[in-house]
Amino acid sequence: MTPEELSATIAVCIEEAIAAGEIALTNEDVVEVRVERPKVREHGDWATNVAMQLAKKAGMNPRAFAELVAARLLTVDGIEAADVAGPGFLNIRLSAGAAGELARSILHEGEDYGRGESFAGVHVNVEFVSANPTGPIHLGGTRWAAVGDSLSRLLEFHGAEVTREYYFNDHGVQVDRFAQSLLAAILGEDAPEDGYGGEYIQEIANRVLQDAMEAGEDDPLELPRAEAQEFFRARGVHLMFDQIKESLHDFGVDFDVYFHEDSLHKSGKVERALDQLKESGSLYESEGAWWLRSSEFGDEKDRVVIKSDGNAAYIAGDIAYIRDKRERGAQLCIFLLGADHHGYIARLKAGAAALGYNPDSVEVIIGQMVNLVKDGAPVRMSKRAGTVVTMEDLVDVVGVDAARYALTRSSADATLDVDLDLLASATNANPVFYVQYAHARSAGVARNAAEYGFSREDGFDASLLTHESEAALLGVLGEFPRIVAQAVDFREQHRVARYLERLASVFNQWYDRTRVTPQGDERITDLHRTRLWLNDATGQVLRNGLGLLGVSAPERM
């Protein structure tokens, strides 16, 4: 019996009690029954506080309410005990057979175990990273790459059709500085004020020049300075972007759409969006500029959309961009932005509202910064000083799996401290290895069972799974779908990681206390075979969960 089935069963019991006139409620009053794993094992396999939630409305003592439900539950097949405890908790113990069936249903569902339907058929646009091509992806961007991709995987697991999108701009002030820096580097000059430092600038500058010479082109350094700068901008940005894409790809993150900011302006999409806003009366003219009535949509003040010089302000592009995403079919637009962009939330939502969309169709996830820590002290990252840690640096030191896991196992709205020395030196203290090891272990057990010549298909008797550690393991296995659903609902991938650590832990405990394969000349029985089901089911869930984080599930370690 899965927790979902148990939850439904309890709801039926309550409805029956209502029908029998024992509880003064209507079926509409019956909220979703949530069953949870009690923290204390002695309290049973599952517990619910539904009696305490409903008793007040029914004008009853919570314990009395729970007693009524318990009495009915006891008549249900597969429920061994139902006790009322404390102020009105209902503690439930399943029979071993009913609990053990879960192993079979998990393997039956396979890689679909844990899937949900909450986003079935919904087109979701997830935009993340979106760094301009002026340098390699740094630690912060790496975090969004890991988190954004994991959230996308979660949404897909719940039926969404996800577009992973990267928004970039290769013009503008920052890119000009990048181009100036390239030119300065190749000419042997100091990096310009507010320019970019670091070895990569020199490398890219050299590559641009080298590629041009090898292709037999005119020496760009012979050009007038402004033209030379443009030459280095165009070529340099291209090289930089290729490098970024390659880093992301090596990190396991590939985008469906690389959206060029310029295309909004060149295609007239900005103008069309602004025309729509003017027509709908969302814009007004004042002091020679056009303002969006964003304060009417929750922003703290109105924003200039068309500057008094006639040029579009930055926000105009954002508005046109939202409109474009919606017109491409996105029903929900999720933006992952760093904490330094939190001022965008109100503006983006106001933009969406002004366009006539539900502001809730724009969702901004603000992630906190990643701090680099060395010897216990924070290191200030600076592009100029060249103390930036890049995605490639991190992967070089700890590998893709450890990097992705470390960045996804924490909530995005908590600042994260990354100590490279610690990750590098104490890799076996990293939780990712604990989880991966558990998976490799389950794979090893399966291999051994095959060597002993027995397989799952030869027998299954769920009632044999009576060991205490088996009840614990089955309980955690059963939680997976709900954990996934919560992670999707709250857009919190870290819940999956924390769950996997718990699952690995109860699996290791089970492994330590019981055996799947026979010892000595012991005969192979259904107990061995049934435990193999449990072992394989655990491996399946670990694999499904790691997949949602974009972390590999090795067969051997």
Place this chain on the structure above:
RNA sequence: GCCCUCGUAGCUCAGCUGGACAGAGCACCGGACUUCUAAUCCGAUGGUCGCAGGUUCGAAUCCUGCCGGGGGCACCA
């Protein structure tokens, strides 16, 4: 000044859509390998859940104020 976010064990962090004695990993101390991977397991130590009020049968969780860390407040992009 205003806004966002965080403040839980020595460290890194879970728990926060209210529930049963506050959790994990690391670090530290003590145990367990002739039998499926010891990258494991068992035990011990360790916390005024920033502070103060409030709501509630019940608050780490919700509300208010304060303190502290981080980030942000443009006709910049």
